Structures are given as structure tokens and as C-alpha cells.
Amino acid sequence: MDMPFKIFRYDPGVDAAPHYQEYTVQTKPEERILDCLNRIKWEQDGTLSYRLSCGHGVCGSDGMKINGRCALACQKLVKDYAGTEVVLEPLPHFPVLKDLVVDMDLFLERIQLIRPHLLTASAAPERERLQSPADHKKLDAVIRCILCACCTAACPVMSENPNYLGPATLVWAFRFLFDSRDDQFAERLKQIDFSDGVWACVNYFECTRVCPKEIPVTKSINLIKREIEKHR
Numbered sequence: 001m002d003m004p005f006k007i008f009r010y011d012p013g014v015d016a017a018p019h020y021q022e023y024t025v026q027t028k029p030e031e032r033i034l035d036c037l038n039r040i041k042w043e044q045d046g047t048l049s050y051r052l053s054c055g056h057g058v059c060g061s062d063g064m065k066i067n068g069r070c071a072l073a074c075q076k077l078v079k080d081y082a083g084t085e086v087v088l089e090p091l092p093h094f095p096v097l098k099d100l101v102v103d104m105d106l107f108l109e110r111i112q113l114i115r116p117h118l119l120t121a122s123a124a125p126e127r128e129r130l131q132s133p134a135d136h137k138k139l140d141a142v143i144r145c146i147l148c149a150c151c152t153a154a155c156p157v158m159s160e161n162p163n164y165l166g167p168a169t170l171v172w173a174f175r176f177l178f179d180s181r182d183d184q185f186a187e188r189l190k191q192i193d194f195s196d197g198v199w200a201c202v203n204y205f206e207c208t209r210v211c212p213k214e215i216p217v218t219k220s221i222n223l224i225k226r227e228i229e230k231h232r
């Protein structure tokens with residue numbers, strides 16, 4: 001089948017303004033949107049830029065806007081868009097480096113801000129720090145995060161308030177706040193307890209709707225808020 005694509009093109013060093021370019025790809029219903037992008041790049045237009053790595057929803061590289069919704073191009077199938085033109089755009093709220101490639105620096109800096117690693121004063125055990133299955137279960141959902149940034153890009157708050165830490169940062173905050181082996185709970189809570197932190201979330205739920213790993217993002221943010229209220 002022939003599938004029409006309209007793709008955002010912009011090279012800030014060369015182009016005065018962004019534009020859209022149209023392509024038609026010979027494809028099959030069970031192929032992925034990423035396969036189509038590869039075919040465009042390899043067979044029609046080598047100048048097209050986008051990110052990819054694993055091709056299987058693991059690395060988080062190919063987040064983009066597909067027909068208006070943030071998603072991973074390797075997780076969306078051609079048959080999901082049959083009969084429509086597929087419009088591909090870069091993740092919103094991120095500076096465009098080229099075409100579908102965005103600058104992730106600020107996003108990753110914000111993740112670093114919450115210190116995304118275990119903080120504990122206790123002496124290192126001989127082997128790994130163990131955790132009970134019950135304690136691990138509390139983190140089951142959030143440890144699936146692959147830092148694709150779809151949630152942050154889709155969040156309507158980000159367009160009104162670019163200083164908002166963003167849903168992905170808060171998912172990572174949750175992941176270490178509720179880790180039974182971490183002993184910086186109070187400090188971690190304090191670090192996100194401000195107006196551009198956890199309180200900027202007003203429950204649009206868009207992050208939860210787009211998360212390719214089905215993480216209950218909004219619910220996790222609300223659990224953090226509840227914990228802050230409890231400790232006031």
C-alpha cells in the first residue's frame with residue numbers, strides 16, 4: 001500500500017523558517033512508522049534527520065508527534081493510520097536541532113537535578129542492597145520509564161510554564177522517593193515542593209495518555225503531592 005507522509009523539516013543553521021515536506025512510502029499494514037521513516041531516509045531523501053536506536057520501544061530515542069500525538073515511531077503501526085496522511089513533527093516544547101531531532105539537554109538536566117540514583121548513608125553491603133518484593137512492587141510502574149520525553153512534550157502546562165520541572169522529572173523523583181533503600185526522603189520531597197515543581201501539575205492527564213510504557217504518571221505526581229501534605 002502507498003502511505004502519504006508530511007514531515008516537519010527545519011535546519012536552523014540553513015532555513016529561514018520550518019516547512020513541511022511530502023513523501024509517499026510503499027509499505028505494509030504491520031510495518032512500523034519507523035520503518036517508513038527509514039525507507040524515506042534510505043531510498044528517497046538522505047537529508048531527513050530523526051533519532052532511533054533499538055527499534056523496539058526500549059531506548060526512548062524516537063519520540064515525536066505523530067498525527068498530533070506524542071509517541072514512539074517504533075511502536076506505531078502503519079495500519080493504525082490507514083487511510084490518513086501521517087504528519088510527523090518534533091516533540092513540542094523542545095528546541096529543534098534538525099527536522100525531528102530535538103535538544104534534550106534541559107530535559108536531562110532536570111532529571112539530574114533530582115539526583116536519580118540511590119542516596120544512602122549506610123555502609124555498602126558485601127553484595128547488592130536488597131529490597132523486599134513488596135517494596136519493589138511500589139516502584140514497578142515507574143522503573144519502566146525510558147526517558148522518551150513524550151509525557152513532558154505532551155503536557156499542556158509546559159506551554160504555559162517552561163520552568164515546570166515536567167512529568168518525567170517527577171516520575172524519576174517518585175522512583176527514588178519511594179525506594180525503601182534510599183534515606184533522603186525528606187530532602188527529596190523538599191526539592192520538588194515548589195510552584196514550578198510538583199505543584200505546577202494541574203491534572204491534565206495528557207502525560208498518562210501518551211506514555212508508551214503505560215506509567216500512571218499523573219497518579220504518581222498526585223501521590224507525591226499527598227506525601228508532601230502528610231509531612232507538613
Ligand code: SF4
Nearest residue numbers: 145146148149151211
Ligand atoms: Fe516516556 Fe513515560 Fe518516561 Fe514520560 S514517563 S519519559 S512518557 S516513558
Ligand code: FES
Nearest residue numbers: 055057059060074
Ligand atoms: Fe528505541 Fe523507538 S527506537 S524506543
